[in-house]
Amino acid sequence: MKLIGSAASPYVRKVRVVMAEKRLDYQFIKEDVWADDTTISQSNPLGKVPCLIMDGSEAMFDSRVIVEYLDTLSPVGKLIPQQSRERAEVKTWEALADGVMDAGILWRLEATWPKRADTERSQAWMDRQRAKVEGGIAAMSKGLGDKPFCSGIHLSLSDIAVGCALGWVSFRFPDIDWRGEHANLAKLCDKLHLRPSFADTMPA
The missing domain is CATH 1.20.1050.10 (Glutathione S-transferase Yfyf (Class Pi); Chain A, domain 2)
Known part of the structure; x- marks a missing residue:
């Protein structure tokens, strides 16, 4: 998996913390969405980070969606209850x-x-x-x-x-x-x- 984001973004940090707690491997690709040469719209048409690129180039965006998905990938450290x-x-x-x-x-x-x-x-x-x-x-x-x-x-x-x-x-x-x-x-x-x-x- 590849995570596109900024080290200053709190939404990106939330995803990175969840990935660490779940012990998931990923590549962090830094992106400044405010730069004139940003390419974020190629992955997220809304031009926002975080954006998670899964195998097969499928993109997932919005931190709430991403962390909910990540919590299903590993039984380690369940972060969102089922009830x-x-x-x-x-x-x-x-x-x-x-x-x-x-x-x-x-x-x-x-x-x-x-x-x-x-x-x-x-x-x-x-x-x-x-x-x-x-x-x-x-x-x-x-x-x-x-x-x-x-x-x-x-x-x-x-x-x-x-x-x-x-x-x-x-x-x-x-x-x-x-x-x-x-x-x-x-x-x-x-x-x-x-x-x-x-x-x-x-x-x-």
Whole structure:
């Protein structure tokens, strides 16, 4: 398998962490989708990463689709439960984490996209996205409470999604002091970063 993506993307990192936890072999192909010479549309018509290329050149995209598929490839470290209620809980955690990343990316693009003049940037839009990021992090903290992991007592996709989202927020928005405000999330992330899957995929 080949994974096309960026080392800075939190969605790509989520897939890479899952692949490491599942002990799956793959080739990582770095791609800057914002570069003028990007070829990502040849694999994903939406021009986004991550994109997983399977044997036979078949492409799969969207991190949620990819990680669900990867979890079926190996019985090692099952990350998504089979039971409907537990499964829905894990997928809801993933949706919350992805929502934080979605809002953060919209915020960052509005603030930094070089093809937009400073006079064209909307502070109200950026404030709205920041509120979503901070609100989502507060919801993560409330949902985690004093549990060892987001969805019970074992690592699941919930924790991987949350860890990748928070790691990206720290990477792109260091002024957001989520660690100081949510000690339980900081404790969870410190525990996650002891795992090689997280330590080896730090955003850069």
